[in-house]
Amino acid sequence: MRATLLVSVLLTALYSSADLKSLVVIHTNDFHGRIAEDGRYAGAARIAALVKKTRAENERVLVLDAGDAISGTPVSTMFQGVPIFEILNMVGYDAGAIGNHEFDHGYALIDRFREVANYPLLSANAFAPHGDLIGDAPALIRNIGGITVAIIGLITDFTPHIITPVGNEGISFATPRKMLAAMVSAMRPQVDLIVVVSHLGHEEEKQLASEVAGIDLIVGGHSHTLVEEPVRVGETWVVQANYYGTHVGYLELLVDTDEGGIDELEGGLIIAADLPPGDPEVKALVAAWESRVAEKVDVQIAAVSRSYNKIELQPMLERILAIATQTEFGYYNMGGIRDVITKGPVSARHIWNIEPFGNTLVTLTTDGATLKKIMQRENESHGRVDKIVDNETYTVGTNSFIGAQAKKVYGDKVTVSDKGVLVRDVLIDHIRANGI
């Protein structure tokens, strides 16, 4: 016993005087404007409190966000995402990735987010129409208490297919793997640690780790995946912290500053309820922003005796769109349903959270074969697609996002007529009058 203890004390002394340095990494992703603490969602103030506490107790801390910070709540939507960065500044991030939803108000507004954010928004593979990089930089090298860390930002090259084309004409995305391989081999000799903040999705991130050697850690996002235990792929650790701040990632690393790389990694996710109480200053700023929207959204419109998940909500929302457009049926893409409805009073805010994008109501007319493709593109495998006849013409009530994407892909095969009203308002009015 004694001998073992002595050996371990000696080893610890040896390590700490030599090459190994500890580093805490805190990470979030797909926050989607959930600034206020609400049920399962931590809110910015509690995340900020964790960061503050961690920085007070540890010499080296790195705080990262993997993108989609905005779009999901009334404050985000009404003020086009800008206040979210103002609030996230108080969390104390070192860097963030740009996610697909940062393009929701057109790519030009990302410049405004960059101005407001006091931390760099990184993206190595997103390009404006004339080839300029969108974002502050592709990567960043920082010395954190003697550890040299490279942080590289990446976004899915599937982004053009999942963002509104409006305000995003002519932008392009390079293949993440190619871009990353070149950057990693150039940076590896200069740094102790390579971290990728990635808005690609968990499966793609694991794939990337298996294809590109030399990455130490991928802080992921986009797929909203609850990665309870960090996943090891070759020499790379891959993590992701669910979505909307239900969890915060917390990793303790021992970094080898002689050879480079992670010698040891511990940690995982902290659930919102286990975070320290909210930082009062952040709470005050969140409250100030929330008060600016409260009058409009904190109004009860219905009450429900049970909760509804997204699969249950989809046909209900589609029926409302069909009624509003007086069409055969409605189509509401599952990816556009951004929240659930929980038992109890339903307020306009809940509908804002379900439809934060501000899409308008449209009718879409096309042949059955094209309609099937439009619906299947959204990974919808409902039996209802089988009932559509290829050669028949259909007019469906849907949203302007689906209308614009369909027009972009199928051109003249699709006719879209915009009704000039917000889908959200249609839903609120219908639910107010008829309940759920």
Ligand SMILES: [Zn+2]
């Ligand atoms: Zn995303």
